[in-house]
Amino acid sequence: MARSRRWILALDVGGTNMSGALFKEDGGNPLAVKSRRTPAAEGPEGVVAAGLRLLDDIRDEAVDQGVDPKRIVGAGVGVPGTVEPGRGIVSLAPNLGWRDVPIRDLFQDQLGLPVVVDNDANCAALGEWWVGAGRGSRLMIAATLGTGIGGGIVQEGRVLRGVAGAAGEIGHMTIEMDGRSCQCGNQGCLEAYASGTGIGARAREALRDGAESAIRHMVDSEDQVTAAVVAQAAQEGDMLGRLILRETARYLAAGLASLINVLNPDRIVLAGGVVKTGGLLLDPVREEVRRRAFPASAETCVIAAARDPELAGVRGAALTFQREVLEGHR
Amino acid sequence: MARSRRWILALDVGGTNMSGALFKEDGGNPLAVKSRRTPAAEGPEGVVAAGLRLLDDIRDEAVDQGVDPKRIVGAGVGVPGTVEPGRGIVSLAPNLGWRDVPIRDLFQDQLGLPVVVDNDANCAALGEWWVGAGRGSRLMIAATLGTGIGGGIVQEGRVLRGVAGAAGEIGHMTIEMDGRSCQCGNQGCLEAYASGTGIGARAREALRDGAESAIRHMVDSEDQVTAAVVAQAAQEGDMLGRLILRETARYLAAGLASLINVLNPDRIVLAGGVVKTGGLLLDPVREEVRRRAFPASAETCVIAAARDPELAGVRGAALTFQREVLEGHR
Structure with missing residues (x-):
């Protein structure tokens, strides 16, 4: 594994299920693809807690496979709603019943790593652009x-x-x-x-x-x-x-x-x-x-x-993080 | 008049009439606004010749008003058709009956100054964005x-x-x-x-x-x-x-x-x-x-x-020139 390689956690929160994985900076085949139910009824805190557990599982499995945890630099998260650019606040997510939820900060505070949030359809589009039919x-x-x-x-x-x-x-x-x-x-x-x-x-x-x-x-x-x-x-x-x-x-x-x-x-x-x-x-x-x-x-x-609709959303969330945090622009 | 001020010729070619003017780099009130009929039946050469005559008239009037002709640095032209970005070729202009006409080069060769061409509706939009309701x-x-x-x-x-x-x-x-x-x-x-x-x-x-x-x-x-x-x-x-x-x-x-x-x-x-x-x-x-x-x-x-629909097209053509030639990017 190249010493300089960084890894990005990615999570795609759907109304029913959420899935996540760990990506290299080139967006290729992910490590530790996992999914679980979205506990939408438990509100933003419940959904964030479930998402963090999934990301922990992914991180653990990746470390077992030899990834240096210090090289995992942050997480990209896709959510089914309108996200205010640059602030990571979900202004409206009808399927989750959310309004004005500061989802980036909720994840970031507990993950202890930088987090970037975007709309799930935007993430999926970006994922297919990065490594797919786009x-x-x-x-x-x-x-x-x-x-x-x-x-x-x-x-x-x-x-x-x-x-x-x-x-x-x-x-x-x-x-x-x-x-x-x-x-x-x-x-x-x-x-x-x-x-x-x-x-x-x-x-x-x-x-x-x-x-x-x-x-x-x-x-x-x-x-x-x-x-x-x-x-x-x-x-x-x-x-x-x-x-x-x-x-x-x-x-x-x-x-x-x-x-x-x-x-x-x-x-x-x-x-x-x-x-x-x-x-x-x-x-x-x-x-x-x-x-x-x-x-x-x-x-x-x-x-x-x-080409890869099941993974496009998580992959795009990883790229969104790479763009906004690692490269420093939207 | 500020010594450093540059002037841009602008022409908006419509299917029936064409209008033109001379703009400062700030897009404010133009000098020498003029218009004439578009001789569409005479083909691209006839239309270009008419456009050049209009631009000459504008230049003459502006010089009479004290503009230093050496400070007139080029022309922006709007045409009612699809223009290939960067090449100034009108791929299709139904109202003029044009197809694959290298309109930028036709103007540029005879005007002796750099010319930039774009679609007239794009120019009008840009004109209203520059100094108008946009x-x-x-x-x-x-x-x-x-x-x-x-x-x-x-x-x-x-x-x-x-x-x-x-x-x-x-x-x-x-x-x-x-x-x-x-x-x-x-x-x-x-x-x-x-x-x-x-x-x-x-x-x-x-x-x-x-x-x-x-x-x-x-x-x-x-x-x-x-x-x-x-x-x-x-x-x-x-x-x-x-x-x-x-x-x-x-x-x-x-x-x-x-x-x-x-x-x-x-x-x-x-x-x-x-x-x-x-x-x-x-x-x-x-x-x-x-x-x-x-x-x-x-x-x-x-x-x-x-705010200024009559002049938005010519104004936007001037800004297009400013952007692409004076600032060097599209």
């Missing part, structure tokens, strides 16, 4: 199709955070003026159509309307009709599943084409369960984007599936 | 509601150009998946609803559908129903005119809310004839944006009318 891009947009749609914009290797740390909410672009109601209070957001929640809702509505589909035999009750079930049905050739995915591709492409026209990026990286259906989603997305976006801008933008 | 903003979006909808994004005083110089096309965000056809070939673009063209078209459709309105008595034929007529009717209390402007505000707000959620800017600057109706457009835009955008992001974003 590598080498100059202006990249990452989108994660999960329960909602998270997004992050990476410009010349830096996250575009906006003036209050709230940028990147690409799931909340209006694609239908008076369309489906969205969790955010608006109508017609991309997320209301193309997120896991939106996909499940559209499938359930089609089934209620009497559509024939193998999905009926794959579940015991309507509430089991999730995006994962729709994706599985589509992969097995079910017509309704394929129709729902094609529609999803259309909605997604309308949002991505808007982003391409506004930002002229060279890379869009997509993650999430339905993206794993490969050509069933990505091919029609690419085709519809070409139909909708300005040709010159569509041509210069590669749309790719994330 | 002053002091960290992340600003400018939109001009004209025949189409032009846009520019200014981040920490620099234009966000994207990887091929095509960023800022905010008029071409989809706000209705299967909505009105747009000039760009897509459907449901913001421009198809809220541009001057879109406003006129929606008013004509309402009149054709039998709507009562004073607009009928303001024009001799249907093709005279322009956005300017609609705005005038609205200001005079006409119900249809007011309805069309309210709808315009709703469409515009859907687009601006998307931009606010994606970029989290601190300033949006609007220009164009209908913006001059003041509260009739801007008030409902602000209200609907608050309803649609994330509260934290909406709160941090001021929506304002452009």
Whole structure:
């Protein structure tokens, strides 16, 4: 192990689970990848305590594997909420029920090492830029199709955070003026159509309307009709599943084409369960984007599936720390 | 006049008219503001020749007013098209019918001074950021509601150009998946609803559908129903005119809310004839944006009318020159 090598702890706190690992400064394969449940009901203190225990376990395992503990220089933490740039305060995290939580200081005081905090979607975008499908891009947009749609914009290797740390909410672009109601209070957001929640809702509505589909035999009750079930049905050739995915591709492409026209990026990286259906989603997305976006801008933008979505968030948290603490700038 | 003061020629080439002026390095009141018709039919050479004549006139008048010609150090030029960053080549300018025109070199060879070229909407945005309603903003979006909808994004005083110089096309965000056809070939673009063209078209459709309105008595034929007529009717209390402007505000707000959620800017600057109706457009835009955008992001974003829209384009062209040539970076 090179004497000069420093290690960075990283933690990605989700609404349900948190995961962490130890990274070298080059962002390569991490040591001691671990995860545990997020005790969201226990409030910020409970979540921080659980996160610190996970980081302790990671540190212990890494030391067992020969890492010099003095070379572990700090931690990057991703959280599902809006983080005030430079201050490490979570102004709002709806899934955790947090508002104005000084999460960086809570971690830092107890870890005894410098800590940097950023939004989880920003971290995931940065992770894919660092060692993933966004590598080498100059202006990249990452989108994660999960329960909602998270997004992050990476410009010349830096996250575009906006003036209050709230940028990147690409799931909340209006694609239908008076369309489906969205969790955010608006109508017609991309997320209301193309997120896991939106996909499940559209499938359930089609089934209620009497559509024939193998999905009926794959579940015991309507509430089991999730995006994962729709994706599985589509992969097995079910017509309704394929129709729902094609529609999803259309909605997604309308949002991505808007982003391409506004930002002229060279890379869009997509993650999430339905993206794993490969050509069933990505091919029609690419085709519809070409139909909708300005040709010159569509041509210069590669749309790719994330390479390492499970680790992108923790990896990006490590890079955020490296940038802000080791290199001394945001 | 301070001995050290340098002067910058600036030219804003529009599809119909071009205007120019001479600016000091501080962007203040220009000398020798002049304009003339753009001889678009004469091709790039004819347009460049006309532009050079205008710049010569400006230089002559400025010298008459006491400017030392040796202190005029170069020219910034704005053109209505996509400009390749750093090379000054117009890759596409639909209104001029240009494709891959090396416009910077055409100007530079004959002017005998360094020339910098950028997109006109980017220049206008930069001009309002420099000395206008965008002053002091960290992340600003400018939109001009004209025949189409032009846009520019200014981040920490620099234009966000994207990887091929095509960023800022905010008029071409989809706000209705299967909505009105747009000039760009897509459907449901913001421009198809809220541009001057879109406003006129929606008013004509309402009149054709039998709507009562004073607009009928303001024009001799249907093709005279322009956005300017609609705005005038609205200001005079006409119900249809007011309805069309309210709808315009709703469409515009859907687009601006998307931009606010994606970029989290601190300033949006609007220009164009209908913006001059003041509260009739801007008030409902602000209200609907608050309803649609994330509260934290909406709160941090001021929506304002452009202060000097007629000169913003030329002023921004001068600043672009200053940045790229005098300061040596983009």
